[in-house]
Amino acid sequence: MTKSREQGALEPVAGNGLLHRRLFLAGGAALAGTTFLTAKAAPPDLPESMKAPGVGLRAYGERSAHEAAVHRAVGATPGTTGTGSSRTPLESLEGIITPSSLHFERHHSGVPDIDPAQHQLLIHGLVERPLIFSMDALARYPMVSHIQFLECSGNSAGNNTAEAPQQTAGGMHGLASCSDWAGVPLSVLLQEAGVKPEGKWLLAEGADAAAMSRSVPMAKALDDAILALYQNGERLRPEQGYPVRLFLPGYEGNMNVKWLRRLKLTDAPVMAINESRQYTLLMDDGKAWRFYYPQEIKSFITRPSPGMKMPSPGYYQISGIAYSGHGRVAKVDVSADGGKSWAQAALQAPVLPKALTRFRMPWAWSGQPAVIMSRATDEAGNVQPTRAQLIKERGEPRGTPLVTAFPMGHVNCICSWGIDAQGAVSHVYV
Ligand SMILES: Nc1nc2c(c(=O)[nH]1)N[C@H]1C(S)=C(S)[C@@H](COP(=O)(O)O)O[C@H]1N2
Ligand SMILES: [Mo]
Numbered sequence: 067m068t069k070s071r072e073q074g075a076l077e078p079v080a081g082n083g084l085l086h087r088r089l090f091l092a093g094g095a096a097l098a099g100t101t102f103l104t105a106k107a108a109p110p111d112l113p114e115s116m117k118a119p120g121v122g123l124r125a126y127g128e129r130s131a132h133e134a135a136v137h138r139a140v141g142a143t144p145g146t147t148g149t150g151s152s153r154t155p156l157e158s159l160e161g162i163i164t165p166s167s168l169h170f171e172r173h174h175s176g177v178p179d180i181d182p183a184q185h186q187l188l189i190h191g192l193v194e195r196p197l198i199f200s201m202d203a204l205a206r207y208p209m210v211s212h213i214q215f216l217e218c219s220g221n222s223a224g225n226n227t228a229e230a231p232q233q234t235a236g237g238m239h240g241l242a243s244c245s246d247w248a249g250v251p252l253s254v255l256l257q258e259a260g261v262k263p264e265g266k267w268l269l270a271e272g273a274d275a276a277a278m279s280r281s282v283p284m285a286k287a288l289d290d291a292i293l294a295l296y297q298n299g300e301r302l303r304p305e306q307g308y309p310v311r312l313f314l315p316g317y318e319g320n321m322n323v324k325w326l327r328r329l330k331l332t333d334a335p336v337m338a339i340n341e342s343r344q345y346t347l348l349m350d351d352g353k354a355w356r357f358y359y360p361q362e363i364k365s366f367i368t369r370p371s372p373g374m375k376m377p378s379p380g381y382y383q384i385s386g387i388a389y390s391g392h393g394r395v396a397k398v399d400v401s402a403d404g405g406k407s408w409a410q411a412a413l414q415a416p417v418l419p420k421a422l423t424r425f426r427m428p429w430a431w432s433g434q435p436a437v438i439m440s441r442a443t444d445e446a447g448n449v450q451p452t453r454a455q456l457i458k459e460r461g462e463p464r465g466t467p468l469v470t471a472f473p474m475g476h477v478n479c480i481c482s483w484g485i486d487a488q489g490a491v492s493h494v495y496v
Contacts, residue, residue: 076089076430078430079409080400080401080402080403080407080408080409081401081402081403081406081407082402082403082432082434082436083402083429083430083431083432083436084400084401084402084407084409084427084428084429085427085428085429085430086409086428087409087410087411087412087426087427087428089428090412090426090428136155136158136168137155137168138152138153138154138155138168138170138171138240139152139153139155139234139236139237139240140152141153146175146176147176148173148175148176148177149173149174149175149176150172150173151170151171151172151173151218151220151241152170152171153170153236153237153240153241154168154169154170154236154240154241154242154243155168155234155236155240156234156235156236156239156240156242156368156387157234157235157236157368157369157371157373157374158236159368160385160424161414161424162213162244162387162414162418162421162422162423162424163213163244163245163246163298164243164244164245164422165298166245166297166298166300166303166306167303168243169216169243169245169297169303169305169306170216170218170240170241170242170243171305171306172218172220172241172319172320173274173276173305174274174276174278174340175274175275175276176274176275177274177304177305178273178274178275178304178325179304180273180304180308180309180325182201182308182309183201185200185201185273185309185310185325185327186198186199186200186201186327187199187201187204187293187310187326187327187328187329188327188328188329189255189256189259189328189329189330189331190328190329190330190331191265191268191269191329191330191331191332192261192262192264192265192331192332192333193256193259193260193261193262193265193331194259194260194261194262195258195259195260196259197255197258197259199255201295201309201310204250204293204295204310205295207250207254207255208250208251208254209248209249209250209295209296210248210249210250210251210292211246211247211248211249211296212246212247212290212292212315212418212420212421213244213245213246213247213418213421214244214245214247214313214315214316214418214419214420214421215242215243215244215316215361215389215420215421215422216242216243216244216245216313216319216322217241217242217243217318217319217361217364217389217391218241218242218318218319218320219318219319219320219345219358219361219475219476220241220475221239221240221241221242221319221477222238222239222241222364222366222477222478222479222481223475223477224237224238225238225453225456225477225479225481226456226457226460226463226464226477227463227464228463230492230493230494230495231493232372232492232493233372233493234371234372234373235366235367235368235369235371235372237372238366238372238481238493239364239366239481241319242364242387242389242422244389244421244422245297245298245306246296246297246298246299247292247294247296247297247313248292248294248295248296248297248299249292249293249294249295249296249310249313250292250293250295251290251291251292252287252288252291252292252293252312252329253287253288253289253291255293256287256288259331261284261331262331264333265284265331265332265333266283266284266332266333266334267281267282267283267284267331267332267333267334267335267336268281268282268284268287268329268330268331268332269281269282269328269329269330269332269336269338270282270312270321270323270326270328270329271323271326271327271328271329271330272307272323272324272325272326272327273325273326273327274324274325278320278323278324278340279323279336279338279339279340279341280320280321280323280338280340280341280345281332281335281336281337281338281341281357282312282314282321286314286317286359290314290315291312291313291314291315292313293310293311293312293313293326294307294310294311294312294313295309295310306324307322307323307324307325307326308325309325310325310326311323311324311325311326312326312329315391315419315420316360316361316390316391316392316393316420317359317360317361317391318345318358318359318360318361318391318475318476319361320340320344320345321359335357341356341357342356345358345475346358347460347475347476349460349461350460350461350462358475358476359391360390360391360392361389361390361391361476361478362390362391362392362448362450362476362478363388363389363390363392363395363442363443363444363448363449363450363478364388364389364390364442364450364478365386365387365388365389365395365398365425365440365441365442365450366386366387366440366481367384367385367386367400367438367439367440367481367483368385368386368387369383369384369385369386370382370384370438370483370485370491371483371491372483372491372492372493373491374491375488375489375490375491376431376485376489376490376491377489378433378489379431379432379433380430380431381428381429381430381431382428382429382430382431383426383427383428383429384400384411384426384427384428384429384438385424385425385426386398386400386411386424386425386426386440387422387423387424387425388422388423388425388440388442389420389421389422389423389442390420390442390444390445390446390448391420392444392445392446392448393419393420393444393445393446394417394418394419394423394444394445395413395417395423395425395442395443395444395445396443396444396445396447397410397411397413397442397443398410398411398413398423398425398440398441398442398443399411399440399441399442399443400425400427400438400439400440400441401437401438401439401440401441402429402436402437402438403436403437404436404437404439404482404496405437405439405452405480405482405496408441409427411425411426411427411440412425412426412427413425414426419445425440431485431489433487433489434487435484435485435486435487436484436485437482437483437484437485437494437496438482438483438485439480439481439482439483439496440480440481441480450478450479450480451478451479451480452479452480453479453480453481453495453496455479456477456478456479481493482494482495482496
């Protein structure tokens, strides 16, 4: 008798029990009889919630009190208020959207309290007509919205320390989040201001005490840059730059200037401290890589991940995220045997350019120790490097703490989780 496609899907396609992604496409039919969980036979008692009416209506929603354990991991720089970062708990999330209240934060001098009725945006410098916009005026321009990720270039820098840091997936990679950003295309406003031929760069300046300043090349400004006013359908959170932020899809987090107050057209980059000293990669030979914009192809497994325990051998769904500042994710390969063999994961639709992409992989865990990892490729053909490849290119790990990790920014190497015979998950280097 010939095997059905579904039965075929239950046969391993790579070492240590990885199964074909087709298993998910078959609607799970093949898994009947090989259950992920044991369903109880007796019906549950009538729950208390059915015996009396629930609480009343609420004007602004809150999550369930039972979910309070899911929160950002906050790391403020000692001796400062609000300078530092907080990380998205990626291991607790599914899909591709980051709830606004869990979007990672990175502030150089805290979160300013800005009244939108007072705030103004100035466009000046090498333009025909300098313009000042109130927030109300800005909101009257045509808008676009896109689901796109934002990532700090210091994200995942823990992979470049000598010992594998024992962090959760969010602790390692949680300076990345993904939202539906809506706002006014920058190109529309530049057209109105009239860019002079010598205007090749824009200085973007924030209205915070850090006066975050970055130079943006004109090509990006005219391509897909927006002045973001909305995040996941509502006005930006204060932490994300309320009332207006520059959003440069795929570009390193730092350039996405929050609390934007000024765009000055210039003929050259201004070499602000935030781009001349910070946010450069200092190489072992003393040279610094500067103006290093797109966030490179990256992926990692969020479930299972460190801090979790696999309760027993059996069927599991490996789940993770992939993204690239260069466009769409083309494919994600997963290995369960430390990189010896690989099989392609299922990509959850929609697979959007410069957005988080959710991948999933069925796995029959035998109960033996295993090392799981993912390797993404983007539509431009960029493949996520191994850690050894990154070290070859950048030099040996410097062991610098995460907060001063600028020389180790743009770390996008493959990240491995080890699973021991008891099912405990840890971060391992292979
Ligand atoms: N004005 C201003 N803009 C800023 C920053 C800042 O400190 N001030 N931090 C930058 C950095 S380093 C990053 S990674 C992103 C973080 O954006 P988020 O806090 O919305 O996640 O904002 C960038 N824009
Ligand atoms: Mo950043």
